Amino acid sequence: MYSYLYSFIQKLILKKSLNSDAASLLKLLKVKNVIDIGCGDSDVLNYYKFEKNQKYFGYEAEGYFINKLKKKFKEKNILFFKSNINDIDFNKFNPKNSLILMIGVLHHLDDLSIKKFLSKTKEFKILSIDAVILPNQNLVTKILYYLDRGNYIRYLNDYKKLLVNFKYKLIHNRYLRLPYDHVMFFKNIKKTDINNLIDSNK
């Protein structure tokens, strides 16, 4: 269960929301369905207003978030489900028209769960943003990784081995007030779109 203290500390050190970048991608792609896995507080909804012909599906393993979100958002096209990633039925979506967001989620998942997820979502557009271990990393970054509750912050090469057919972009010191390295992995999305959203959204 996410503690209030943990969320509070996270908010204190956050300089820019990861979900604000995800929202910029939504503005660009205008997909019909957005599938936000491990949605937490569904922060992306603070940065992107869904049109009536679009749908948002937030999936989250912790019921605490889902109960809170269901009270806050009453729109018919904004839906929440208490669900583990392994139990999501991706067959109900048209992959060509659907974007999967995994913001800060991969480092909570073991390799097997990621492989199973990937086998079900080959044709989907996918954006992931997560922490990455790099050579000669700042000591502060290492301490933050140590304190993180996800057990699977990976080396870049280990992400690359898992996320076959994905492109990636390393991002340094963009989101936190402290030194930190993120990596964006994306699939069925143009690299120029990712570059543009990073450059235009500083």
Ligand SMILES: C[S@@+](CC[C@H](N)C(=O)[O-])C[C@H]1O[C@@H](n2cnc3c(N)ncnc32)[C@H](O)[C@@H]1O
């Ligand atoms: C670091 S938080 C990120 C939350 C949100 N995506 C954001 O950007 O604010 C990771 C979230 O993934 C959820 N999570 C972890 N493992 C999961 C799983 N196997 N299935 C679904 N959600 C999971 C956690 O409960 C947590 O809310």
